[in-house]
Amino acid sequence: MQLQEAADALGVHYQTAYAWVREGRLPARKHGRGYEIGDDDVRALAAARNQGSEPRRELRVRDWPTQADGLYEAIVGGDETYVRRWFGRLADGVPVIDLCERVIAPALRRIGDDWATGQVSIAQEHRATAICERLIAAHAHQPTGRPRGTAIVTTPQGERHGLPALMAAACLREDRWIVHHLGADLPLAETLGLARRANANLVVFSCTTAPAEPAGVTADQNELAILVGRPGDSLTRLVEQARAI
DSSP: OBHHHHHHHHTSOHHHHHHHHHHTSSOOEEETTEEEOOHHHHHHHHHHHHTTOOOOOOOOOSOHHHHHHHHHHHHHTTOHHHHHHHHHHHHTTSOHHHIIIIIIHHHHHHHHHHHHTTSSOHHHHHHHHHHHHHHHHHHOOOOSSOOOEEEEEEOBTTOOOOHHHHHHHHHHHHTTEEEEEOOSSBOHHHHHHHHHHTTOSEEEEEOSSSOSSOTTOOTTGGGOEEEEEOTTOOHHHHHHHHHHO
């Protein structure tokens, strides 16, 4: 159905329904100059509202670099108690994909640059990464509604940087994928074997320092769609590619 029809079915103004689409609370597919909404998604949202579970309000952030700088200062100093309180307030009204792309990733890139120039120790860098992993785990969630499919997210063997894979898993889960996050440094045969047992539609490999293509991976191997994330790739693009499968 069209967005106006969805708004009518939900008993809200068109702009309210549009805001829910922008926030990711009402899944929609762009079609021409409008949006198409699935009947099941409208029914799921209506049921959630009837149970008193309203879509959370969108927090409009006007200065993302300032938020990223604030996170950088806190995690470089290791003040996790403060980080949890501050980040929790921000996370209440911001989608996980924005938290990852606009706040966490820029802060960690800055820490990586500082480590390369000797301004930050490897211990500080590891501590900052661990704090961010816990932040993402605390605020990742699985929305209601029919799942888009099942995804496996991991890194190929030899790739030990697991945080990008964790962010990918959290963003796909927020987009209503059932996600099996396997962590880092996994042999290809193990990944594909679990994907088959889980009846997965999609496998996502995060490659930061490993070769650009995990050894042995080919597109549509064993009828699995495979996406490989590389340095510079965006989480928004990952979600778009996953939806297109």
